[in-house]
Amino acid sequence: MKACAVRNIRLCTKDCLCLYVCPTGATDTENSIIDVTKCIGCEACAKACPSGAISMMPLELPVQQVKQAEVINSLKEMAGRKVKKEEQALSLAKKEEKLGLKRLLIALATAERFIAEDLLREAGYMLPQSANAHRFLEDLIANPPTEDFPKEIAQKLLELIPNNEEV
Amino acid sequence: MQEKSEEKVLSKVQKEEDLEKLSTGQMAALCSNLARGCEKQYKEEETALFTKLASYFSAISPEVKDATVEKISEELQEDLKAYPSLRATADAAEDRGAARVCVWGEKATRMLSSLLNRYQEEGEKMFENQEIWVCSICGFVYLGNEPPNICPVCKVPAFKFMKIEGGKI
Numbered sequence: 219m220k221a222c223a224v225r226n227i228r229l230c231t232k233d234c235l236c237l238y239v240c241p242t243g244a245t246d247t248e249n250s251i252i253d254v255t256k257c258i259g260c261e262a263c264a265k266a267c268p269s270g271a272i273s274m275m276p277l278e279l280p281v282q283q284v285k286q287a288e289v290i291n292s293l294k295e296m297a298g299r300k301v302k303k304e305e306q307a308l309s310l311a312k313k314e315e316k317l318g319l320k321r322l323l324i325a326l327a328t329a330e331r332f333i334a335e336d337l338l339r340e341a342g343y344m345l346p347q348s349a350n351a352h353r354f355l356e357d358l359i360a361n362p363p364t365e366d367f368p369k370e371i372a373q374k375l376l377e378l379i380p381n382n383e384e385v
Numbered sequence: 386m387q388e389k390s391e392e393k394v395l396s397k398v399q400k401e402e403d404l405e406k407l408s409t410g411q412m413a414a415l416c417s418n419l420a421r422g423c424e425k426q427y428k429e430e431e432t433a434l435f436t437k438l439a440s441y442f443s444a445i446s447p448e449v450k451d452a453t454v455e456k457i458s459e460e461l462q463e464d465l466k467a468y469p470s471l472r473a474t475a476d477a478a479e480d481r482g483a484a485r486v487c488v489w490g491e492k493a494t495r496m497l498s499s500l501l502n503r504y505q506e507e508g509e510k511m512f513e514n515q516e517i518w519v520c521s522i523c524g525f526v527y528l529g530n531e532p533p534n535i536c537p538v539c540k541v542p543a544f545k546f547m548k549i550e551g552g553k554i
């Protein structure tokens with residue numbers, strides 16, 4: 219499977235073996251991000267790195283797990299409850315003057331968002347490459363929620379991200 | 386037999402398209418989830434674009450006017466009551482990912498509920514010399530000077546915790 223090397227900057231201890239072994243110079247960049255246009259996926263850097271900081275990211279991902287409608291519905295419903303509380307907590311936090319409560323409300327809103335994200339991930343939106351994610355973006359372009367919806371962003375995403383379920 | 390069960394799954398999946406539209410809040414979370422999906426794959430530009438879409442949806446979400454701490458507290462209780470049936474649905478479908486999200490979500494929700502209840506009893510003194518930390522993976526909230534070494538819910542290391550600042554929103 220074709221893959222591209224990616225470096226986890228948090229794990230990188232600058233031992234530089236990846237610079238020594240890379241046949242194309244893809245690992246030698248000023249921002250520590252491996253140059254995808256140069257990487258040929260040979261894995262030499264990932265094998266040499268003493269810190270386990272490099273992994274090989276496949277260029278094509280397998281299709282995500284198929285979900286049942288009942289599960290999707292129930293997960294989305296719970297996600298709806300979560301974002302409702304995120305919104306309530308944020309609107310309260312905005313005018314709250316007691317610093318402790320304000321922080322607690324922001325924490326609550328943040329947590330409910332993370333929980334909602336996780337629920338939606340399991341509701342068929344695990345991969346940005348999925349047909350569901352693509353359908354979501356296409357629907358937004360076809361039926362923009364407001365007049366000033368940034369269609370170009372959705373369009374750009376559709377261009378950049380391949381649909382891995384397309385036959 | 387195999388074919389038949391696949392057919393069943395397909396028809397169930399297709400029903401999903403007739404679902405009601407997601408709220409703007411749900412769409413914001415959907416976009417920030419997809420931004421994470423891109424971030425994990427080290428796709429910077431895509432991450433930034435999905436993050437922008439998420440902010441767009443948050444910005445167009447209608448302002449909540451009648452929010453109160455008591456109301457949030459009640460709704461957290463309702464979530465806790467709703468988790469078991471969500472879990473049953475996940476189990477009936479033998480969907481381990483969905484079951485997993487129930488376990489984490491229920492624990493994180495229980496913590497939110499208990500913190501809010503504690504605040505209603507103790508008030509501001511509950512935060513004396515305490516920072517508030519949120520696990521960026523599961524939403525577990527923790528009070529303390531430092532984040533826990535490992536998230537008690539999803540087991541990620543301390544650096545995955547975000548410190549909550551009260552300054553700006």
Ligand code: SF4
Pocket residue numbers: 225229230231232233234235236237266267268269270271272
């Ligand atoms: S070999 Fe590993 S530790 Fe060394 S610079 Fe490369 S990524 Fe970093």
Ligand code: SF4
Pocket residue numbers: 222223239240241242243244245252256257258259260261262263264
């Ligand atoms: S996989 Fe090979 S070509 Fe790509 S960065 Fe690593 S050493 Fe260089």
Ligand SMILES: [Fe+2]
Pocket residue numbers: 520521522523524525536537538539540541
């Ligand atoms: Fe966690």
